[in-house]
Amino acid sequence: xxxxxxxxxxxxxxxxxxxxxxxxxxxxxxxxxxxxxxxxxxxxxxxxxxxxxxxxxxxxxxxxxxxxxxxxxxxxxxxxxxxxxxxxxxxxxxxxxxxxxxxxxxxxxxxxxxxxxxxxxxxxxxxxxxxxxxxxxxxxxxxxxxxxxxxxxxxxxxxxxxxxxxxxxxxxxxxxxxxxxxxxxxxxxxxxxxxxxxxxxxxxxxxxxxxxxxxxxxxxxxxxxxxxxxxxxxxxxxxxxxxxxxxxxxxxxxxxxxxxxxxxxxxxxxxxxxxxxxxxxxxxxxxxxxxxxxxxxxxxxxxxxxxxxxxxxxxxxxxxxxxxxxxx
Amino acid sequence: xxxxxxxxxxxxxxxxxxxxxxxxxxxxxxxxxxxxxxxxxxxxxxxxxxxxxxxxxxxxxxxxxxxxxxxxxxxxxxxxxxxxxxxxxxxxxxxxxxxxxxxxxxxxxxxxxxxxxxxxxxxxxxxxxxxx
Numbered sequence: 001x002x003x004x005x006x007x008x009x010x011x012x013x014x015x016x017x018x019x020x021x022x023x024x025x026x027x028x029x030x031x032x033x034x035x036x037x038x039x040x041x042x043x044x045x046x047x048x049x050x051x052x053x054x055x056x057x058x059x060x061x062x063x064x065x066x067x068x069x070x071x072x073x074x075x076x077x078x079x080x081x082x083x084x085x086x087x088x089x090x091x092x093x094x095x096x097x098x099x100x101x102x103x104x105x106x107x108x109x110x111x112x113x114x115x116x117x118x119x120x121x122x123x124x125x126x127x128x129x130x131x132x133x134x135x136x137x138x139x140x141x142x143x144x145x146x147x148x149x150x151x152x153x154x155x156x157x158x159x160x161x162x163x164x165x166x167x168x169x170x171x172x173x174x175x176x177x178x179x180x181x182x183x184x185x186x187x188x189x190x191x192x193x194x195x196x197x198x199x200x201x202x203x204x205x206x207x208x209x210x211x212x213x214x215x216x217x218x219x220x221x222x223x224x225x226x227x228x229x230x231x232x233x234x235x236x237x238x239x240x241x242x243x244x245x246x247x248x249x250x251x252x253x254x255x256x257x258x259x260x261x262x263x264x265x266x267x268x269x270x271x272x273x274x275x276x277x278x279x280x281x282x283x284x285x286x287x288x289x290x291x292x293x294x295x296x297x298x299x300x301x302x303x304x305x306x307x308x309x310x311x312x313x314x315x316x317x318x319x320x321x322x323x324x325x326x327x328x
Numbered sequence: 329x330x331x332x333x334x335x336x337x338x339x340x341x342x343x344x345x346x347x348x349x350x351x352x353x354x355x356x357x358x359x360x361x362x363x364x365x366x367x368x369x370x371x372x373x374x375x376x377x378x379x380x381x382x383x384x385x386x387x388x389x390x391x392x393x394x395x396x397x398x399x400x401x402x403x404x405x406x407x408x409x410x411x412x413x414x415x416x417x418x419x420x421x422x423x424x425x426x427x428x429x430x431x432x433x434x435x436x437x438x439x440x441x442x443x444x445x446x447x448x449x450x451x452x453x454x455x456x457x458x459x460x
Contacts, residue, residue, distance in 0.1 A: 071447065157455065272352060277445075280451055280452060281444065284356070297345075
């Protein structure tokens, strides 16, 4: 099988990276762009260049062992000059570190339009590797800020981060995002930076916050969830911020009595333990060491809280007062 | 570490970072992580360079360890070995300049209960993947 060599090019700002994409087909370019265009926060400094090339290939790649990193559908290994990764679908990529170039190869399984979802995993690998190389630790957390307070919110997917953040925005807080942040020590202490100013909200959020409107008119975020992607500023103007100095770490749990919100102060020893579980740390000492150093420095600055969210909590906005009191 | 004259070094896939009251160690193979106090970190720095058990015990005495802490020191060193945080090699022992921050206290190491995930959702999301 032969493939045309026409290149479909585009460029995307993804935090501290400016990613140029060159794809062999429009469908491939669109699939790569899907993940990149989520990053809609303007970066203050000059971004570093990263290249992603994507092409179709005849045969799926043979699986790698995943010694550098193993995810549910992707395995990553160090190879001479960089990294290599393979996915369950047979999609693969190779990273040439000195050129800052990722080459993604997607097996042509019949119809061209059938680009595997695994491409998203490979693009995510390219971004996280790029951010780490610039000294940033990618943190799977949301964040809210008001005055001198900046709280990192940690919970698994579906754990209530977005809804709690939305409730706090209505009380004058700002947000850096609900899911993905970058953390770095800038010499004066850890700083958190926003990457994405979208929320993934469930349509029933409207029951508590009517201003979100009818979310069912929007397409689903993915086939696996009822949630819809919305731009935060479209609903809560001026509610986003780009940067913050983290002061608190809040672990969210679901449970407790209906309509209640319980706050417990966590021992300092638990803060680092929670942080370590919000960051992907490769099984590679050179990659892991700076991440551990960033998280260790960050943990020393944070007050830890556990917040247990009861069902139907947001009917009465004053129920958040206990949390706000602790975050002063 | 039964042989007091063997040189032991921290395993290459155990990474460390200094924190306010000591250090944190992450074993990249087992994904367990450990907290050590300032004295424990001083001892570990000896093994970063390469040291014998005998040498580590002597340095503890030099840092002001009372006889009554001998058991705690032995327990700490045993645990480093049991948890495979250190390994024997043929390298000659080193004598790095290491000080105990804040003065002597018996070395302590705490193993955190739950290891980090070995298999994750994605390169950004370290949570346990959902079953498909």
